[in-house]
Amino acid sequence: MALQSLDIIRRSATKTPSPAARGPVPAEVAKLIDTSKCIGCKACQVACMEWNDLRDQVGTCDGTYNNPTDLTAQSWTVMRFAEYENPQGDLEWLIRKDGCMHCADPGCLKACPAPGAIVQYANGIVDFHEEHCIGCGYCIAGCPFNIPRISRRDHKAYKCTLCSDRVAVGLEPACVKACPTGAITFGTKERMKVDAEERIADLKSRGFEQAGLYDPIGVGGTHVMYVLHHADQPGLYSGLALNPHISRTVRLWKGVVKPLALGALALAALVGFFNYIVAGPKEVGPEDEEAARKEQEKAHG
Amino acid sequence: MADRDHRPALILRHPPRDRALHWLLVIVFLFTATSGFALFHPSLFWLTNLTGGGPWSAILHPFIGLVMAVVFVWFAAPTWRVAQLTPNDIAWLKGIRYVVSGQEERLPEVGQYNAGQKLLYFTLMTCVLLLALTGILFWRRYFAGYFPIGVVRLGALAHAFLAFVVLISVVVHMSAAAWEAGSIRSMIRGTVTPGWAYKHRRAWFREMIRPGAGR
Ligand code: SF4
Numbered sequence: 001m002a003l004q005s006l007d008i009i010r011r012s013a014t015k016t017p018s019p020a021a022r023g024p025v026p027a028e029v030a031k032l033i034d035t036s037k038c039i040g041c042k043a044c045q046v047a048c049m050e051w052n053d054l055r056d057q058v059g060t061c062d063g064t065y066n067n068p069t070d071l072t073a074q075s076w077t078v079m080r081f082a083e084y085e086n087p088q089g090d091l092e093w094l095i096r097k098d099g100c101m102h103c104a105d106p107g108c109l110k111a112c113p114a115p116g117a118i119v120q121y122a123n124g125i126v127d128f129h130e131e132h133c134i135g136c137g138y139c140i141a142g143c144p145f146n147i148p149r150i151s152r153r154d155h156k157a158y159k160c161t162l163c164s165d166r167v168a169v170g171l172e173p174a175c176v177k178a179c180p181t182g183a184i185t186f187g188t189k190e191r192m193k194v195d196a197e198e199r200i201a202d203l204k205s206r207g208f209e210q211a212g213l214y215d216p217i218g219v220g221g222t223h224v225m226y227v228l229h230h231a232d233q234p235g236l237y238s239g240l241a242l243n244p245h246i247s248r249t250v251r252l253w254k255g256v257v258k259p260l261a262l263g264a265l266a267l268a269a270l271v272g273f274f275n276y277i278v279a280g281p282k283e284v285g286p287e288d289e290e291a292a293r294k295e296q297e298k299a300h301g
Numbered sequence: 302m303a304d305r306d307h308r309p310a311l312i313l314r315h316p317p318r319d320r321a322l323h324w325l326l327v328i329v330f331l332f333t334a335t336s337g338f339a340l341f342h343p344s345l346f347w348l349t350n351l352t353g354g355g356p357w358s359a360i361l362h363p364f365i366g367l368v369m370a371v372v373f374v375w376f377a378a379p380t381w382r383v384a385q386l387t388p389n390d391i392a393w394l395k396g397i398r399y400v401v402s403g404q405e406e407r408l409p410e411v412g413q414y415n416a417g418q419k420l421l422y423f424t425l426m427t428c429v430l431l432l433a434l435t436g437i438l439f440w441r442r443y444f445a446g447y448f449p450i451g452v453v454r455l456g457a458l459a460h461a462f463l464a465f466v467v468l469i470s471v472v473v474h475m476s477a478a479a480w481e482a483g484s485i486r487s488m489i490r491g492t493v494t495p496g497w498a499y500k501h502r503r504a505w506f507r508e509m510i511r512p513g514a515g516r
Contacts, residue, residue, distance in 0.1 A: 013343035134355035137441025272476030289496030
């Protein structure tokens with residue numbers, strides 16, 4: 001399903017360059033989610049199910065509007081509802097559409113050991129190619145946003161595709177199309193940033209002094225961005241990370257240490273082999289057998 | 302048959318049980334090491350071709366890994382007591398250069414296992430058990446969901462490190478076995494010549510030739 005129009009620029013577990021003949025780099029795209037416009041209707045969740053042909057199991061109600069309560073292999077986006085009492089004593093209902101952030105520096109892709117199971121397109125979309133997925137779950141360890149889910153049924157990893165199939169043919173993602181309030185918009189990343197600025201200025205003028213754009217630099221920026229009324233405290237939005245980045249453990253696990261370890265192993269094997277070839281083995285000579293025979297005779301009288 | 306009279310009686314070094322378990326261990330090790338190597342670094346992913354392809358490698362590796370841990374303990378547990386380091390072993394290790402230069406006469410006589418083998422024993426024992434434990438931490442299909450993400454990540458990192466230690470140890474083990482001519486044969490056929498025992502494991506040789514000793 002590698003759509004040519006979405007040229008792949010990065011591929012998991014692949015150290016050689018991606019095909020690079022094509023000229024002008026397409027513009028990076030982005031989805032802008034304006035939390036201040038979201039009314040929590042879940043039209044986006046439904047649209048995602050419908051476009052992607054996903055049917056999650058009917059779960060249980062945990063007493064909140066969070067339903068399903070978490071992302072699953074069949075629910076690639078969920079609304080997360082948080083009740084926040086601001087310093088003025090007023091209640092704020094902070095609703096965030098959760099899902100893959102399409103990081104510019106994707107931890108999932110870096111952790112993935114299967115060549116081509118995770119790809120990044122020139123337009124910024126990070127996509128899982130399940131036919132190459134081996135079900136190891138390393139992407140889960142790599143993701144700073146806790147997004148990928150392994151299906152219990154087929155043991156493949158799933159997450160939001162940013163509707164790469166729709167985007168490839170010039171359509172906006174299904175959730176964008178369905179949103180009744182215009183809280184989700186889609187376009188070039190540049191354009192989305194400009195739109196966000198306008199919206200943020202508006203929010204500031206209405207008393208949300210800390211309003212701002214969530215495009216975290218720790219992962220190189222994202223291709224899903226939020227407008228937050230409290231950009232200084234993203235944690236208020238059901239635990240959105242303040243400074244997300246690929247974990248140091250993951251970087252160590254996937255970093256230069258491994259090629260070094262491989263080199264050390266190869267070197268050890270070569271030293272062992274050539275020592276044998278050059279210096280030869282320590283062999284038992286007739287004099288050893290003779291000495292042994294004498295001792296044996298002595299022992300047995 | 303005439304030849305037999307001239308050939309000294311061989312000494313049993315590795316009884317059938319040990320040989321069988323050793324080679325069983327080698328077989329499961331080959332599978333786990335190959336499939337594990339494939340996921341260790343992208344440049345080795347092609348190794349999954351030898352272990353059933355990507356998904357099968359990922360499915361089987363943890364199971365065969367557990368089998369390896371069990372076989373290892375089964376194989377090695379009875380050796381626990383003999384594998385303890387003695388003052389002689391420390392002296393032997395300190396003078397390891399004489400082993401390399403073939404001047405063993407300057408070192409304490411070696412018992413059933415030399416100090417290098419004993420170190421290998423404890424390294425592998427520790428690593429194999431820890432590999433099983435850390436592997437469970439990020440065994441996504443059954444267990445990883447029960448652990449916090451930080452623990453899962455540490456498990457993966459530690460697992461890779463432990464695997465590296467095991468692989469280095471195995472390389473050393475294989476080189477040493479090849480170097481000490483007659484060792485590999487003894488792990489296949491079970492026996493060594495008296496001269497071999499005299500040269501490489503003298504204290505053990507003397508034990509074995511004491512009247513009434515031997516198996
Ligand atoms: S949010 Fe997670 S799954 Fe999505 S691109 Fe970033 S690291 Fe990958």
